[in-house]
Amino acid sequence: MPLNLAIVGRPNVGKSSLLNKLLGEERAIVSPVAGTTRDTVDTLLETPEQAFRIIDTAGIRRKGKTLAMAEKLSVVMARKSLERADVAIVLLDAEQGIAALDAAIAGYASEAGCSIIVALNKWDLLEDKDTHTGAAFERKVREQMKFLAWAPVVTISALVGQRVLKLLPLAIRANEARSRRIPTSQLNQFYERMIERSGIVPAGSHGRSRLHVQYVTQTSVRPPTFVVFTSGGKGGLHFSFLRHLENRLREEFDFFGTPIRFVERHKKKRLR
Numbered sequence: 001m002p003l004n005l006a007i008v009g010r011p012n013v014g015k016s017s018l019l020n021k022l023l024g025e026e027r028a029i030v031s032p033v034a035g036t037t038r039d040t041v042d043t044l045l046e047t048p049e050q051a052f053r054i055i056d057t058a059g060i061r062r063k064g065k066t067l068a069m070a071e072k073l074s075v076v077m078a079r080k081s082l083e084r085a086d087v088a089i090v091l092l093d094a095e096q097g098i099a100a101l102d103a104a105i106a107g108y109a110s111e112a113g114c115s116i117i118v119a120l121n122k123w124d125l126l127e128d129k130d131t132h133t134g135a136a137f138e139r140k141v142r143e144q145m146k147f148l149a150w151a152p153v154v155t156i157s158a159l160v161g162q163r164v165l166k167l168l169p170l171a172i173r174a175n176e177a178r179s180r181r182i183p184t185s186q187l188n189q190f191y192e193r194m195i196e197r198s199g200i201v202p203a204g205s206h207g208r209s210r211l212h213v214q215y216v217t218q219t220s221v222r223p224p225t226f227v228v229f230t231s232g233g234k235g236g237l238h239f240s241f242l243r244h245l246e247n248r249l250r251e252e253f254d255f256f257g258t259p260i261r262f263v264e265r266h267k268k269k270r271l272r
């Protein structure tokens with residue numbers, strides 16, 4: 001089964017250039033496949049490690065359209081590509097900076113449950129780069145897309161090919177993470193250890209609460225989804241507790257580049 005890899009981003013960020021560079025640099029079998037909609041053209045790329053079906057989100061010809069219209073349409077197109085994607089490369093333009101539209105597209109990718117790799121393209125256009133420039137840009141991305149703290153950020157140039165080959169191994173790893181299933185027994189051992197080490201106990205969002213986590217189980221993959229069974233007091237785990245749980249889960253089980261979801265099931269009475 002090929003890994004469905006969507007390249008999304010606002011108009012002119014370099015989506016088609018990246019596709020072409022990937023196909024050109026990778027010594028691989030390349031063949032076009034008809035997209036399921038008229039708006040996209042898929043390409044099959046077979047590498048020794050993995051087959052990819054790359055979805056290049058079709059550009060919007062600007063003729064007779066305002067920039068605002070083209071931008072709105074680009075979001076619609078991106079959402080269509082994302083519906084079929086396992087992993088999304090969210091492409092940004094390093095020269096133009098990060099716009100609200102970029103954050104919107106990234107938000108849809110995450111909502112769609114795709115694994116995400118953020119690629120800052122046109123890195124070749126930045127002058128006077130030093131060893132700190134990359135980190136400074138990454139900070140900006142993190143600030144403006146707080147919901148993507150878990151996504152790797154790579155600086156690339158689709159034009160000259162700088163670091164584009166780093167994207168495929170990252171996509172493979174992010175796809176594996178998206179499909180990872182942790183057995184309940186292992187999860188609960190992990191949970192016990194987490195509570196023991198951190199001393200952090202489950203807090204409710206309704207002030208003082210006797211909320212108790214009975215157990216955690218993973219109910220689905222793509223993306224990994226966990227049900228947290230709670231009892232006692234009032235349901236509603238505090239977001240900071242869930243964030244802590246999420247971060248520890250990511251560390252422990254290498255949930256790299258993938259969104260993780262939580263559902264709480266609450267029982268009023270605490271079981272003994």
Ligand SMILES: Nc1nc2c(ncn2[C@@H]2O[C@H](COP(=O)(O)OP(=O)(O)OP(=O)(O)O)[C@@H](O)[C@H]2O)c(=O)[nH]1
Pocket residue numbers: 009010011012013014015016017018057058059060121122123124125156157158159160
């Ligand atoms: N300097 C530089 N220019 C780039 C790079 N990537 C793309 N470009 C240029 O940016 C312009 C847009 O590139 P495309 O690949 O067509 O962008 P796109 O995202 O596919 O655009 P649409 O399909 O219209 O949404 C072209 O002129 C490219 O040559 C890059 O890494 N560096």
Ligand SMILES: [Mg+2]
Pocket residue numbers: 015016017057058059
């Ligand atoms: Mg294009």
